[in-house]
Structures are given as C-alpha cells and as structure tokens.
Amino acid sequence: MFQSWRRAGVIAGLLACSLGTLAAPADDHQRGLQAYQRGDVVAAMAALRGAAKAGHAPSQALLGFILEGADFREEAAQLYRDAAAQGDADGHAGLAGLLISGRGIAKDEKQALSHFSKAAELGHANSMEVMVRVYQNGLYGATADPAQAAAWRARAAALPKQAAAQAAKAPQ
Numbered sequence: 001m002f003q004s005w006r007r008a009g010v011i012a013g014l015l016a017c018s019l020g021t022l023a024a025p026a027d028d029h030q031r032g033l034q035a036y037q038r039g040d041v042v043a044a045m046a047a048l049r050g051a052a053k054a055g056h057a058p059s060q061a062l063l064g065f066i067l068e069g070a071d072f073r074e075e076a077a078q079l080y081r082d083a084a085a086q087g088d089a090d091g092h093a094g095l096a097g098l099l100i101s102g103r104g105i106a107k108d109e110k111q112a113l114s115h116f117s118k119a120a121e122l123g124h125a126n127s128m129e130v131m132v133r134v135y136q137n138g139l140y141g142a143t144a145d146p147a148q149a150a151a152w153r154a155r156a157a158a159l160p161k162q163a164a165a166q167a168a169k170a171p172q
Helices: 002-038 041-053 057-069 073-085 089-101 109-121 125-137 146-157 161-169
Strands: none
Touching: 002 041, 002 057, 041 057, 057 073, 057 089, 073 089, 089 109, 089 125, 109 125, 125 146
C-alpha cells in the first residue's frame, strides 16, 4: 500500500512539474507581448526566445514578426514555419507575407496563397482581407471568383468587432 501511495505522489509531482513547464512559455509570451507593446523590443525578444525555443507557437510568431522588422528575415521565416506547423494563424500569415515578397526566402506565390488561406480559415482577419483581394482580382495564381471574394468578405465582416480591432493592431 505504501508503494502505491508513493508512486501516486511521484506521479502527482511529475504532473505538477509538467504543468509548470507548460505555463512558463505562456507566461514568457505574455511578458514578451507586454514589453513589445511598451516599445521595449530588447525585453520582448529576451522573454520570447525561451518560449519560442520551447515550441510555443504564439511566441514563435511574435518573435518572427519582431525579427522580420529588424531585417532578420531568414530567422523570422523559420520561426513562422515552426508556428505554422502547429496551426498558428499568425505563423501562417507571417510566412505567407515573406513568401509573397521573396524577402529572406524564395518567392513562392502558390505557397503564399496556401498559407494566407490557412491563416484566414483560422480566423486571421488580415488574411481574410487578402483572400478577398485574391478572389476579386485573380492574384497569386488564383482565378478571379466574385463568389469566393464575397464569401471571404462576409466571413471577415462576421468577425466580432473587438477581434477585428485587435487584428488591426496586432502583428501579423
């Protein structure tokens, strides 16, 4: 009986440590985001690096955004790829932006469109607007499709106003 209690205690301790480890990247991300919003890019990068390295997708995307702005586009592209691989909308949108421009990585409009589409499907407001323009004007290898443009416009309009306002202020 003592063995089962001891084993349960060890398991509970391991779970507590695991949960603490999971919370740390999210906490680091929050500190990094707050520092970025204050304009303290150095503190933001310091807070985000560990979380990004731990695989925290929002931290990877935000750090990628900061690095892209500082002309470290190859590193930004890798962070965006890592975030996108986890289904992060900002990761997809950031990677799409680099792919469309060819800055830091090879230009690839087809891949860019794929990532914009994935970001839009995940509710990324700016990517929804890109999809509207894509189907209005037949951009990035897509055929103009007014019905698709209207569908994306309706989806973008259906976003809650608070989310749309945040999307306009947030890094992509």
